[in-house]
Structure formats: C-alpha cells, structure tokens
Amino acid sequence: MLLLNTVFCMKGRDNRVRHAAVHAALLLALMVLAGLFYGLAISAAVVSIAACVATVISFATSRRRLRDAGRPLSWAAAVGSGWLLFALVHGVWAGAGWSWWLLLLPIGGAVVLAVLPEHQGRATLMRTWGYAGPQTDSLQTTANMMAQPRVEPSIDGETTAQPIPSEVPHAPHDWDAPVASTWSWSLPQMDLHALWQRLRPYWRHLAAGAAGLVMVFVAIVGLRQPAQPLPSDVEVAQTTVSEPSFDHQVDMPDSYQLQLLNDGVIVRWPGSANAQGEIWSLLTAQGDRSCQVARFNNGTEYRPVKVEVWGDDVYYAYLSPLDTAAFIYDVAMRGNFKLCGYDFSLRGSMDTLRADPAFALYTRQR
Numbered sequence: 001m002l003l004l005n006t007v008f009c010m011k012g013r014d015n016r017v018r019h020a021a022v023h024a025a026l027l028l029a030l031m032v033l034a035g036l037f038y039g040l041a042i043s044a045a046v047v048s049i050a051a052c053v054a055t056v057i058s059f060a061t062s063r064r065r066l067r068d069a070g071r072p073l074s075w076a077a078a079v080g081s082g083w084l085l086f087a088l089v090h091g092v093w094a095g096a097g098w099s100w101w102l103l104l105l106p107i108g109g110a111v112v113l114a115v116l117p118e119h120q121g122r123a124t125l126m127r128t129w130g131y132a133g134p135q136t137d138s139l140q141t142t143a144n145m146m147a148q149p150r151v152e153p154s155i156d157g158e159t160t161a162q163p164i165p166s167e168v169p170h171a172p173h174d175w176d177a178p179v180a181s182t183w184s185w186s187l188p189q190m191d192l193h194a195l196w197q198r199l200r201p202y203w204r205h206l207a208a209g210a211a212g213l214v215m216v217f218v219a220i221v222g223l224r225q226p227a228q229p230l231p232s233d234v235e236v237a238q239t240t241v242s243e244p245s246f247d248h249q250v251d252m253p254d255s256y257q258l259q260l261l262n263d264g265v266i267v268r269w270p271g272s273a274n275a276q277g278e279i280w281s282l283l284t285a286q287g288d289r290s291c292q293v294a295r296f297n298n299g300t301e302y303r304p305v306k307v308e309v310w311g312d313d314v315y316y317a318y319l320s321p322l323d324t325a326a327f328i329y330d331v332a333m334r335g336n337f338k339l340c341g342y343d344f345s346l347r348g349s350m351d352t353l354r355a356d357p358a359f360a361l362y363t364r365q366r
Contacts, residue, residue, distance in 0.1 A: 006131040007022070007057055007060070007061070008056065008057065008060055009060060009064070009131075010060050010063055010064075011064075012064050012067070012131060012132055013064050013065075013067050013068035013131070013132045014061050014064035014065045014068055014131055015065075015068060015118065016065070016114045016115065016116070016118075017114075018061070018131060019061050019062070019064075019065040019110065019113055019114050020110065020111070020114040022057065022058075022061045023058060023061070023106070023107060023110040023114075026054040026057060026058060026083075027103065027107065029050065029054070030047060030050055030051060030054065030103075033046055033047055033050050034047050034095075043095055044090060044091055044094050044095035045091065047090055047095065048087045048088075048090050048091035049087075051083050051084070051086050051087035051090065052083075052084065052087045054083045054087075055080050055081075055083040055084045055087065056080075058079055058080045058082075058083050058106060058110070059076050059077070059079070059080030062075070062076035062079040062080060062109075062110070062113055063076040064131070065113045065114070065116070066113065066116075068118055068132075069113070069116035069117065069118060071116060075113070078109055079106050079109035079110055079113065080106070081106075082102065082103070082105035082106030082107075082109060083103075083106050085102055085105065086099060086100075086102040086103055086105075086106070089102060090102075245261065246259035246260060246261045246266060247259075247260050247261055247262070247358070248260040248356065248358035248359070249268075250352060250353060250355075250356045250358075250359055251352070252331075252344075252346075252349060252352055253345070253347060253348045253349065253352060254344055254345040254346075254347075255269065255270065256268060256269035256344055257269070258328070258331065258353075258359065260324075260358055260359070262321065263321040263324055264318060264319060264320065264321040264324060265319045265321075265323070265324045265327055265328060266316055266317065266318055266319070267294070267304075267315075267316070267317040267319070267339065267344075268314065268315070268316055268317075269314070269315055269342065269344070270312070270313065270314055270315075271309070271313055271314070271315045271340070271342065272313065273313050274309045274313060274315075275309065276309050276310060276311065277308065277309065278306055278307070278308050279291060279307050279308065279309055279340075280292060280304065280306060280307040280340075281305075281306045282303055282304065282305050282306060283305075283306075287307070288307070288340065290340050290341045291304060291307040291317065291339065291340040292304075293339075294317065294319070294327075294337050294338070294339040295337060295338050295339075296330050296334045296336070296337040297334055297335045297336050297337065298330075298334055300326075300330055300334075302319055302323050302326075302327050303319075303320075304317045304318055304319055304339070305318045305319065305320055306318050307340060315340060317339055317340070324362065325362050328353065328359055328362035328363065329362055329363060331346055331349050331353065332346075332349055332350045332353050332354075332362075332363040333350070334346055335347070350363065
C-alpha cells in the first residue's frame with residue numbers, strides 16, 4: 001500500500017532510477033493491455049483510459065524528479081501532456097496504429113528528466129525504492145515510536161530503562177518548500193558520465209529490456225494493421241453478389257427455364273420463400289433432401305450437383321455436364337419430372353426445345 005501511495009504522491013522526490021522505472025512500467029502496461037484486448041470493440045477505450053491514468057502517474061513522478069533535481073516543476077506538465085495526447089488520439093481514431101508513435105513524446109521527456117543530477121543535499125534523504133517524501137516520513141515516525149526504551153525490573157526493586165538500539169531519528173522535511181531555481185541548463189550539469197558509470201554494470205539487462213519493449217511495441221503496431229483479403233476471398237465475394245450467368249436459355253411452357261452453361265444444364269424456376277444460398281450439395285450430401293434427385297415419370301433419376309436460391313426466391317438446380325444430353329432428351333420425351341418438391345409439366349416441351357438450336361441437338365440423340 002505504501003508503494004502505491006508513493007506512485008500518486010505529488011510531493012516528495014524521486015531519484016533518476018525510480019523515475020525511469022515508473023515510465024518503463026507505464027509503457028509496458030499499455031502494451032500488455034493492447035495485446036489482451038486486441039480485436040475487441042473496447043480495446044481502444046481500455047487503452048485510452050489506461051493512458052489517462054498514466055498521465056496522472058507520469059505527472060506526479062515528473063514533479064518529484066524535478067523537485068529532486070532542483071528544476072522548475074512546470075516542466076512536469078510537458079511530460080504528462082504527452083500521455084494525455086496519446087489517450088485522446090488513440091480514443092478518437094479508434095485505436096489507430098500510428099497513434100502509438102505519439103508515446104515517443106512523453107518517453108523522450110522522461111529520459112531527459114532521468115539524466116538530471118540530484119540537487120545538492122538530496123543524496124542524504126531517507127528513500128524507499130528511490131522515493132523520499134511524506135510517505136517515508138510517516139514510516140519513520142512509526143519506527144521511532146516503536147523504538148521507545150523499555151523498563152525492566154531488577155532484584156533490588158529498582159527499575160532500569162534498557163534502550164533499544166535504533167536508527168538516528170529522521171528529521172521531517174518541509175516537502176512543500178519552494179524549489180531553488182539556481183540551475184543552468186548545460187550538458188555538464190546533467191552529469192551524463194556519472195549516470196553511465198552507475199548504469200554500466202547493468203547494461204546487458206537494460207539492453208535486453210529495451211529490445212523486449214521494442215519487439216512488443218512493433219508486434220502490437222503490426223497486429224493493429226488490417227489484414228488484406230486474399231484474391232480468392234474477393235472472387236468468392238463477387239460470385240455471391242450476382243445471379244449465375246448462362247450461355248443459352250429456353251423458356252419452357254410451365255414457367256421454368258432450362259439454361260446451358262459450359263455444357264452443363266441448369267433448371268431455373270420461381271419457388272416459395274427460402275433462405276438464400278446453397279440449399280443442397282451433392283459433394284457434402286447436406287441440405288434439402290427433396291432436391292437430391294430429379295425424377296421423371298418413367299422412373300429415370302438425375303442427381304443435381306447443387307441447388308441454390310437467389311433473389312426473389314428463384315431456384316437454380318445444376319446438373320453434371322455428363323447428364324446434359326440424357327436430361328434434355330427426357331425433358332423432350334417424358335410427361336413430367338419432380339425436383340425439390342415441385343412438379344414440372346413437360347407438355348409441349350419437344351417443340352420448345354427444337355425451336356432453339358442450342359437445345360435441338362440434344363432432342364435427336366439417345
């Protein structure tokens with residue numbers, strides 16, 4: 001609980017390592033949330049809300065870092081506003097991948113504050129995880145109260161006080177005191193060499209952590225890009241928009257049509273209301289089983305490859321090109337046939353078929 005209170009504390013001071021660690025944790029938390037909620041409608045909202053919380057945390061740690069370095073506290077607004085800008089853009093543009101590049105602004109500002117040296121006299125402060133402030137004062141006060149001397153009885157009846165060893169009492173600080181403005185912005189003041197000497201033993205861990213963050217960031221940005229549809233997907237979508245084409249068509253007397261497409265025959269007729277799409281498939285043997293055979297009155301049967309329903313409840317039954325000649329011949333010579341629960345009269349079909357050159361050839365075969 002103490003650690004959580006120090007994160008949101010607007011007073012006190014943060015050293016350089018704590019300030020950098022807080023911003024690294026904020027960036028990693030946003031990436032993890034984006035990955036957990038990827039693909040969901042609330043993904044952009046969750047990341048934006050988390051970025052707003054990060055704005056408060058970043059502003060607080062930036063104020064503490066600036067107070068620790070003896071710099072103007074107004075600089076903290078520049079770092080915190082970067083997180084807020086990302087939250088607004090990411091939410092308004094519904095999680096656009098390019099919005100993640102805006103995080104370079106607050107992260108860059110955090111790096112600048114992290115390299116600022118401590119102000120004179122700050123190194124002697126009692127710190128908890130790099131933090132010194134009212135929370136550490138309360139912790140020290142509790143420790144001092146527990147360090148009171150205890151009284152033990154002796155054999156002669158006198159009592160002696162046995163002090164318990166404790167640390168030197170910590171004098172409270174005025175954390176609201178104004179920050180001294182005796183500073184000069186120059187690279188020597190930033191003490192980059194001293195910072196490098198401190199971090200040099202851990203450069204492998206820092207490099208591995210930075211590489212991991214970059215990989216997570218690139219992966220999330222890549223996942224946010226919409227996938228391009230495959231050419232086959234586009235072709236399938238286009239074929240399901242318009243009704244089937246045909247090479248030849250003849251209108252039969254009983255309000256149905258016969259069509260020829262690539263030497264295959266199609267029976268087309270208006271039917272009752274039904275769900276559009278494929279209602280029978282010979283390949284899977286799934287669908288309306290009344291459409292599995294076209295049966296003529298003499299008992300001859302033909303199996304449609306598939307039966308589909310299109311707009312205005314128009315049915316299309318596709319027969320194999322191997323059955324084209326025999327099927328058209330039976331249409332010309334028989335009395336009727338049944339398909340999908342419908343009865344098709346063939347009265348006058350011979351004259352109709354012979355009147356069309358594309359179908360007349362099949363009426364003379366057999």
